[in-house]
Amino acid sequence: MMGPMSRPAASSGRTGRPPLTSRAEILEAARRLIGRDGWETLTIRRLAAELGIGPTTLYRHIKDKEDLLVLLLNDHLDRLERPALPADPRDRIVAAATAMHDVLADWPWAAEVLAVDGFIARLDESALWMVEAILSGASERGCTPDQGIELFRDLWYYTVGEILVRSRSARVVTEEERRTFVRRFDASRTPHLAAVGDRWGTVAGRDTYPAALRTFVDGLLAQAAAPAGD
């Protein structure tokens, strides 16, 4: 039932060929490689070469590359210090969500991991304080447990979307492309889009996450407190 992929364990009471590589060594080599050449160049074969082992041997220690990235993120989260949280429940929710956002936004390859299956469930306890903080804040503001979960999920969706879309829009837009984009707006069919015109690129670059987050939190808390409504 234990299957493979367990930790290397002390050599006591262990059967089978002793491992030459540990998961910790793999993560260390991956961090080294990323730090040296950038995370885009992190491939299974290069990582194996860095470790001096065969590429397929890695699969004895990690499930797949996605798993490796999740492990790396957890490893990163473990190294961060947990900030003090505001006493006010609403501010605590905002602070926790902002912390989630900022950590991921600073993690350049977060976008590769954010959408993996069951992401939240694969986080270490060192990251779950953010979830806990949001649930506790919701609870103190009178939310039921179910409403707390829903609040977290809605904030999570917004946060993930923000990071994902932004990280993929980082490419520089050429003047030619910009012109083509603007020209496509037919003022008769999409007048507002045409009127907005070339302000899109400018405004799209702004960081509205903090303001919108507060708005969303306040709205969701009010909605949870109210019995019903459209």
Place this chain on the structure above:
Amino acid sequence: MMGPMSRPAASSGRTGRPPLTSRAEILEAARRLIGRDGWETLTIRRLAAELGIGPTTLYRHIKDKEDLLVLLLNDHLDRLERPALPADPRDRIVAAATAMHDVLADWPWAAEVLAVDGFIARLDESALWMVEAILSGASERGCTPDQGIELFRDLWYYTVGEILVRSRSARVVTEEERRTFVRRFDASRTPHLAAVGDRWGTVAGRDTYPAALRTFVDGLLAQAAAPAGD
């Protein structure tokens, strides 16, 4: 400046070897393949085989696979009829955002496309009415053009996040995994998470998009109307 990748064009006044395949044929074959075997099996080689051409020839007509998916989505959007929009600006915003959401949620491989670079800019005019509807609603509610863009972006983030996370969480969770997940919650460190326990899976399955969307829209509109505030 025109470069390759243009339409096959009528044979008049055209130099060079005449194309055997058109982009329209490629999209048609892709739809056929997806309808027959599911979109997971759509590969460049299979698509080329379906068309009876060499795999690399496809790259004369599409930029890459991502481009093909965007083309397929635009093709899909073109076939949808544009619903009547409510006269009330707030309801119009909600209706347009919901339409965006529903179209993408019904498009099983939307998640593969949603995060591509400059996604919105690559949409056909047949899809831009949704953007236009949101901008017009915002305008009628007194938003400046910049605020309209920001409103759209915040709704877009939330929508993208919802669809992306949900589509990747569709996998069935085994009893074993669920047990492991719940057991990890240490009641002393994360009491609310522990208290929530196994309700997470149940609540996470609920569709809270419509309610949270309305909340978000109302909050953002109110924030835009107010001069300032935390």
Place this chain on the structure above:
DNA sequence: TCGACTTTGCGAACATGTTCCGAACGCGTT
């Protein structure tokens, strides 16, 4: 010592997206 048994290491191989480069092909000019 000897044979299960168990776990790790790894080379071969496969599917996939994609690039390269030469061949094929039709047009216009000489």
Place this chain on the structure above:
DNA sequence: AACGCGTTCGGAACATGTTCGCAAAGTCGA
């Protein structure tokens, strides 16, 4: 007819993630 030109076609090849099957290397019990 012959040649250059511009374009498309497509096979070879490459990098990548990953699976498969087998060899290697320990432990445990006879």
